[in-house]
Amino acid sequence: MNSTAGNPNIRTGKHRKGRRTAAHILEQSTQVLMRDGYSQFSLRRVAQAAGVTLGNLQYYFPTKPDLVEAMLVHVIEGYVETFDRLMAEVEGRPEEQLTAVLTYVIRDLTNPRTTVLFPELWSMANHEPAVQQYVEDLYETYRRIVAGLIARINPRLSPGQVRLLTIFITASIEGHTPFTGHGKRWEHLTPAIEEVAIEAYLELIQSGDLPEVPDPE
Amino acid sequence: MNSTAGNPNIRTGKHRKGRRTAAHILEQSTQVLMRDGYSQFSLRRVAQAAGVTLGNLQYYFPTKPDLVEAMLVHVIEGYVETFDRLMAEVEGRPEEQLTAVLTYVIRDLTNPRTTVLFPELWSMANHEPAVQQYVEDLYETYRRIVAGLIARINPRLSPGQVRLLTIFITASIEGHTPFTGHGKRWEHLTPAIEEVAIEAYLELIQSGDLPEVPDPE
Amino acid sequence: MNSTAGNPNIRTGKHRKGRRTAAHILEQSTQVLMRDGYSQFSLRRVAQAAGVTLGNLQYYFPTKPDLVEAMLVHVIEGYVETFDRLMAEVEGRPEEQLTAVLTYVIRDLTNPRTTVLFPELWSMANHEPAVQQYVEDLYETYRRIVAGLIARINPRLSPGQVRLLTIFITASIEGHTPFTGHGKRWEHLTPAIEEVAIEAYLELIQSGDLPEVPDPE
Amino acid sequence: MNSTAGNPNIRTGKHRKGRRTAAHILEQSTQVLMRDGYSQFSLRRVAQAAGVTLGNLQYYFPTKPDLVEAMLVHVIEGYVETFDRLMAEVEGRPEEQLTAVLTYVIRDLTNPRTTVLFPELWSMANHEPAVQQYVEDLYETYRRIVAGLIARINPRLSPGQVRLLTIFITASIEGHTPFTGHGKRWEHLTPAIEEVAIEAYLELIQSGDLPEVPDPE
DNA sequence: AATGAATGAGCGTTCATTCAT
């Protein structure tokens, strides 16, 4: 899957060298976003971080939105790939699989990249619909996995209830980012949070004690 | 309590007219932050939104950090006052009081102001320590209220367990902002989320089925 | 002599308090000029240095040129008064009087005020005719004293020769400011320069070995 | 010798066109400094004088200190080259060589560039150490030439005496700038000053009648 | 006599973008 297939402005490189340059720019672009925040994110900073000239950067990513889009796709691809790998690895009963997935996600919040990047994405999504779309897509991928496992754990749940539980669980976990993320005041509580969260969520799924909600279309 | 007492650069106005101007700038400043995001937040935009000249804006808030700080204090004060009012109103058993507080907070996520402002604050906090401090202070105020109620609901919980539960519950709720907030895809699930969340949290508090964690100092 | 008699914009104060304020502003104004240079000299800085509000400063000195003019007059008055006092003190033969005057001037170059202020005045004079006029007046006062002594030391010199010698001697001394002034690399040579200079100048005056120049009008 | 070798921020142009633009900016920059003085010296004025956009000017000289430094180097290089040329031309006995050098310098004071630029440099040097350094370097180049000739004219002088005489002579000459420089009241005395000065200095050198001073290290 | 409030211009600087080479 070519990640930037949708944008004809972006050059991902025809020769080997060009491909490497484009990939390197994307990597450094992400680093700049993490280090400086979107408010200080500029093409010049990215070019400097990547060690290329401004002109050359704009040969690959002609405009700022082009670069941002490509970077988003790049970042999100990384997470999607990780999910795919994770799902290929975990085996056993659905309870164990869900535990593995949620454990991974909760621990990943303490990864500096995740701690910084996701709040950045949430705020960007509030002002740029394109970003909102990409972020939603990533979360939907994640949620589909979780929803599948929930449905297998408790087959009596209606589709609407599965969806509700999925939203509740995944959103709750994301909420820890600014509090138990990397460098945050409560980072050291991560293991305990892990335990409490997973136990509470499994209990909630299994009990099925949920309000009825209309099924999602 | 004078909100800008700490910053001698900021002028809050000595005459009636000046006081109105300064207050008006702060309000419009918040609107600009909500509308455009921090990456597009500029003194010129704020001045235009407030209908004052750039020079006049900087007469009251000489530097951008000064304005941002004052705006943060202004925004946070609003939330703190709301908490105070809320706590003065709710009566009854601690279970009912906690239910009232959490219900309020969950519903408030669908307030456009909250939906937009908090992700902005989370990302800003990652790059500007001063912001991190202010945001932490706000959350700590909120958490102290929640912790007090939790301890009253289940007096057998150790201080460390109370703290753990408080972080878990408050962080989980915050996590819904990008998903059930104003204009978000799952906003319509807010009432159901409310129900699930509060029931689950109360159950968790009462059961006391928690890992042991060192008590906070 | 009221120093600012010529400028109707300037208020030097009617009551005692006002006079003190105006004088204090002038003093601090000079300090700012010395410390920051004319390129960084602003009404705001002067007001802050003087501990008065901008508005109050502009009550006394409505515009920047007004303040600069008053400050110049203030500074120059100081030097003129010093000359007057010096001439009242020195007695004896004209050679000794001249020696006393030149010694004073050469030593005064190492006064921080003189070291900094005069180059400032020279450069300002090149761009603002009003400054040029004031500076010329000061130097003319000084030169008249020197010229008088030279003429008494060697009465055979024509007026043109006296003038020539006066210019040569006074200009030569001024030239040491950037080299033997306060904090300058050759400041420690000041005593030796003093000796060489005065001996050479006296010899020159007494020998009368000078080109003929037209008498000054 | 590449004049801007020390500053990696400055672009001197890699293509023919860019080199011309950078050089043109430097020239016009000097003109603006002469015309308006450092207090009115701004990047916008320089850009306008050079007929380039502000953005383009800052492409070559990213900051104001960068431009000032480059301009200083440019100006000083001009004087150093002139000295070199002068020394290559003058022949004969050291007395004649010194006469040629001092004559040149005294006459050069009436050059508008010199008349205006040097007082500007002296005052700038009092507030910006970098300028002080550059100016000192220029004078040291000049002084070394003069010192060499003095030592040859009177070999019995100690190194300390040579140094003292050099400072005295060169400083004295510089002092005439604000008085006999271009457009100054006593400009017409330049030829007579020339005669008096050189004769007096030669006499002083040859007599060797000087205080003893410690030798310079 | 003094302060507070406001304007409008100009400053140094950074930026996204375009284009020629």
Add this chain to the structure above:
DNA sequence: TATGAATGAACGCTCATTCAT
């Protein structure tokens, strides 16, 4: 592919000045 050159707009900030209080 990549660099160099250039533009024009916007940014945060400082300033001289005016005016009401």
